[in-house]
Amino acid sequence: MPEKRPYPGDYGDANGSKRPKPSAPAAAPPKVDFLAIAKAKAAAIAAKIQGDKPRTEAPTSANGSTQSTAPLSAAEKLAAMKARIAAMAGTTGTPTSASTNTPPVRPPPSHASSMSLPSNRDDGKPKRYETNGPRFATTLGNRRVDSETPVPESRSRAPAAQTEEPLENPYYDPKAVPARGATRVARGLLFNQRGKYLDQASKLRAQGRLEQIKSVLAKQARQAGLDENSERGFLVQMPPEVEWWDEGLLDEPSYDCMNDPAKVKINGDNSIITPYVQHPVLLKAPQDQLLIEVKPMYLTTKEQAKLRRMRRAADLKEHQAKIRLGLEPPPPPKVKRGNMMRVMGEQAIADPTAVEMLVESQIAERHDSHVKANEDRKLSKEARLAKLAENQEKDAKKGLHMCVFKINTLAFGKHRYQIDHNGKQLALTGITLFHPKMNLVIVEGGVHAVEKFKKLMLNRIKWTDNDRPTDIQEEKSASDPQWMKPLDGSGNLKDHSSNKCTLVFEGEVKQHAFRKWASKMCETDGEAKEALSRNKLDSLWALAKASE
Incomplete structure (x- = not known):
């Protein structure tokens, strides 16, 4: 057997120094008789099977051996084993359970039988534990000893009397769970009604007769050639003389009388068709008329x-x-001046003049077709005016707006013409009041038209301009008063450097106050107020006067 490796540290010969001999040899512990323990255990198991019997402890001697002359029973052997264990515990210096109130000491582990206790060598060194049996974990051996060693019982196994009544469970329902010993309830006798099975038998016989009749009819149909799979089974029936939905409109059961109005009941009093069908007119909501159409994103x-x-x-x-x-x-090749030689090839080399004329004619033809297509897409004058009028009408239906402008003087005829012509083109309604001290222009219409007229009055027209009238203009304005002419009494041009246009009022109105575009000449303030009072707008004159 190879020599064991020295223990690391100060123990043994790790540092080359031997441990001194002990002064006195230690007393060897008594050996345990495990055979007796096993016999005692077997006797205890046998006694337990036979029943509980009174157990008496045998007197033990000082060295722990049992002194008895009569043969030992199982209980006596168990008591002897307990005494032997107590003696072993006493030799190691631990108090026994007999002398103290502490619980009895466990017996040594089960592997003690296969291992010798440490003893002194001949040279004075202690011997290590030498294993003589199978090796296994110490914990496993202790568990086996704990399970095999009987625990001493100090009290009898008499059942303890129940001192307290068991608590009632509030969640237990004896009706929900049937008792283990509940008796089975006998079912009552059920008697069949008289004639029950007779009726079932008669129904079965009737069903059998019906199946027999069906088989006979199918056989006869097959013999006559009327089977569903035959050609006659796919024949379509002829339509009736008069459909059921037309029977109430004809006097005769045939469509031959349709050419006779007297026999057709459609427009008469006896007809089932009446004109009393009401189709309500769909009206748009008032707020929908004020919605502005959202233009697509540019x-x-x-x-x-x-x-x-x-x-x-x-x-x-x-x-x-x-x-x-x-x-x-396939379209013909598009020949141009740049690709003429490449497209035409040998023909261009043979006769370049003819090829060039052909190319020029094709270019001119393409240009003419392009111009013609553009002209075809253009609207005619009537269509353009109709489209403009339709758009203006749609604009006015969205909501009416009114603007009131005040101009110092309108003596220049060009200014009067621009106001009148643009007002009619934009389909506006209103009036132009001419006055020696102040001129008033009132317009109403759709939001788009009013905005364009507003730009005209405030931005486009140059109110400080003045020029001599032409011969035709002099003839037309011969009857006008002096304050309506661009020239003064001495024939000089009037100074319009201080002339300007001011926006007096702007807002939305409910309905039209004027039916058309008109103009009126007023010499005094009373005439101007009277002209506006007919349309209930006389307050606008006072507003314009106050805005000076």
């Missing part, structure tokens, strides 16, 4: 070009697909 120049390229590419792809399928003829 695209930038690059976005428009990209959209056009994508659309043209899709059209070209579709055109090429139709050419490949043979639905459309």
